[in-house]
Amino acid sequence: MAVAEDYVELVADLLREEGEARSVDIARRMGVAQATVAATVTRLQRDGLVATKPYRGIFLTEAGQAMASAARERHELVVRFFLTLGLDRATAEADAEGVEHHVSEATLEAFARFLAERKDMA
Template identity: 35%
Template sequence: MKKVKHATAAGEDYLEAVLVLQQEKGMVRSVDVARHMGVSKPSVCHAVATLKEGGFLTMDEDFFLRLTDVGKEVAEKTYEKHCFFMRLLVDAGVEPRIAEQDACRMEHVISESSFRHLKRSVGKKE
């Protein structure tokens, strides 16, 4: 049986940031993540060390960050939830800045099962 790895909510945020930045820039360094997230470079360095230890990402000799297969899976699931909740909230009339903050919290607390059911339910109404 395959052991499922879990990242903390903060770890998921860092993985999501790396995914988004990779899509935008291709290559990503810690300083890019710090700028994107509005956090300090030492905070990113600590998170990167933890995520490397957990097997979620790697850093090459040029200090570029790369998501592992597991890290990419976690990042993509987190980003999918984020985009879903962001769109749902904005469509409901929530101001985008507030929707962004709320979507970021919601993406971490909903179970995978509940998210799939909710997504399917909303999809039927569209």
């Protein structure tokens, strides 16, 4: 069950990696039906996060880009944190997905502090 932010994040990734974000790729990468992508994109558009040119892919608005880079930062912080705790990459990535939308700033800062301390020790 992906959340809006995950879609935005993925659109950003696809734009960076492939140069364009097509629904078919989003569907494949998220393991979801194309119709689901269409519905979600409609919501994202309504919320001013993406713009679409029909049959020409999906683009991020300013707000969408801001959300994507914030999400990306959070995602990477959580993944690094999990890796440091000794999780394998796959689990770290998967669980970060589940966690990053549900923790407060305070907790993210605690993760960051932990990483900083760990680095000092190494």
